[in-house]
Amino acid sequence: MPPIFRSHGDSGRRCDRVQLLQHSVEVIMPVTTDQLEVPAAIRVDLGAIFVSLELSKSTWLITSLSPGHGAKMSQHTVVGGDIAGLFVRFGVLREKAQARTGKLYPLVVIEEAGLDGFWIDRRLRREDWIESHVVDAASIAVSRRRRRVKTDKIDGETLVRTLLAYKRGEPRVCSMVRVPTLKEEDRRRTCRERKTLVGERTLHINRIKGLLFGQGITGYAPLHRDRRERLEELRTGDGDALPGHLKAQICRELDRLELLIEQIKTVEVERDALLAEKREDMPSSAAMLREIRGIGPEFAAILYAEGLYRHFDNRRQLAAYAGLAPTPWRSGSIDREQGVSKAGNPRLRTTMVQLSWLWLRQQPDSALACWFQERVRRNGGRLKKMTIVALARKLLVALWKYVTAGVVIEGVVMKST
Template identity: 60%
Template sequence: MTDQCKTAAIHRQANTLFVSLELGRARWLVTVCAPRSDKFSRHTIAGGDSAGLLQLLLRLRAAAERRLGAPISAAVVQEAGLDGFWLHRLLLREGIASYVVDPASIAVNRRHRRAKTDAVDGDLLVRTLMAWSRGEHQVCSMVEAPSPDAEDRRRLSRERGRLIKERIAHTNRIKGLLFGQGVGDYDPLRADRRTRLATLQTGDGRPLPDHLGREISREIDRLELVLSQLTAVERERDTLLAQAGEMAPALLVRLRGIGPEFASLLWLEALFRRFDNRRQIAAYAGLAPSPWQSGGIDREQGITKAGNPRLRHTMVELAWFWVRHQPGSALSRWFAQRVGPGRGRVRRIAIVALARKLLVALWRYVTQGTMPEGAVLKP
């Protein structure tokens, strides 16, 4: 940072009211550091009282302006969490600088037993925001809040994921109940599931017990509800993809091995954002390496797993599909050369590395139009 930038940052900090928010269901703790003061003040308001928060900020800023005799600005920071981004958007709409920080990125005391209270966390957030405003951006990672439309769109892929888990749970439950009676060839996902249920016999030739049959019938009712909701969600997803035109999902679907679900999830979870380089998108997916080097120790700890878990899991799954459906691509050849006849752990480690490379390649394909080397389009 140049001397001129440092001077501007110091001047801006001397005329800024720094505020941190510890958000709870019952109460909000507001920690404030007034301009040109090294003391913190704490205020408590009812949880969810956004109007009370705005009034408090207005009152504190007016008091600081009277004391300094000059206009000041306010900067508010909160941790990313259960409350989402609605308060962040409200503060921005009111002309207040607002930041959302990744709580795992803030440096803390590394003692085995350290004090942790809302007051201690509030003070730490204020100090972190002050350092960030001075240009020390390595002290934490600020979260880029998605737009309301982007946040709403990605609910489709997340709801579908939950419905898939429910479908698997109901299916396994029905199969497990029947397997205990010696029936192992019943598929609850077939269209004739109810007809076949009525004709099933136990392994020793008896009809299904009455209570068991009714329990399975009720389980099928829940399964059919999940299936109908899953169909509705996939229909909405396909409509969204059709409306996207020549955007990222339409480009991704053209590649062999990538279907509508993979394309929509990659678009809604990652590719709608702007990334400056390949390191940023790999870190966002939690696929960046985490080396450990100290003295004579030099080893890899694996990937950070600090990013978007849905994107990370999807990319690992897509990497296996890519090796199968794009065997002639440069990435698949790299994987084959790296793994060779190896199995087990070596193969699992290499597929994670391939997932990182594939994500970067798809990001370049969508943003720059650079086709992954050797990739084949669908006919």
């Protein structure tokens, strides 16, 4: 676009140029000094040493960014599991930063949630000069190239940059993990161990049935109390007795199966004791769940130990923690739903889906069950599996309100005392 000048002489042109430049400067530059002193929404004066830990079985890679060292990051390694060596390296970082700047800085440490658990974070939090964070690795944005470079060095630097952005207050830069206490983490062991034992029990049962089916034998129940007596009476499909080695193998399978049955009983006793436990912050949450018809001790223990013991600010946080939050895909004219995120606690999510199917049978007159039936009817009897996931999310929120605030679910039937 050509410049607009007056057409009467050079002096008029020069005057218009000056006025135009002055107007541009007034638009671009701040007018008053008060506007220059307005604090920014994102803080940049973070006086600390930022450290990331890349953990493995053999080595721990320490990536640090210290004040007075510019934008250059330093990297050092210690032997995996050497917590004393880690603190020695932290001390060296503080001494070097103090020598450069004359000030002793605290440390802000970040690590990914993984197989090492949370013991390192708990150990670091004991020191008042260390601020420790555990990040969900899947929440960190990475390059979307088909073949992206991935090394421990690059991952360590990425963690440090992510930590810097998080401390500056940038939203949605990552998701930090709420680290459970040692007691809270230990409370989950009972339900998780029982699930593992039940899975092993199913494997042995199927193996025994498979061995017998190969000889033309069906209808044998390894879980019955007379399993060994019935084993002696079994005959193959052609009327012969069981071969000796096959019978010995099945007996050993029964030995392992009986051991698992006893261990499951022991774990269930510990689970019942957990449900009867009284806590100051949540004195009767597990007992309240068991009062609802359709929720047995196993469901109550999983709901309590895996999710409802935590504090949630709103129902969206609860649904996201269980992986039942929706994931829309909206871009331009595209607007579709991809389903639930499945990014939360898988045990809680699976339990809620199972409980939702059971809820339709045990609580058919409740408002949630009526909502499900009406939704399925409007869909012509289709999309039941998708609707049951939506019911699971609604039911989880309703149980959370019932446990924390005492809001009774509409139309629910309690167990008779």
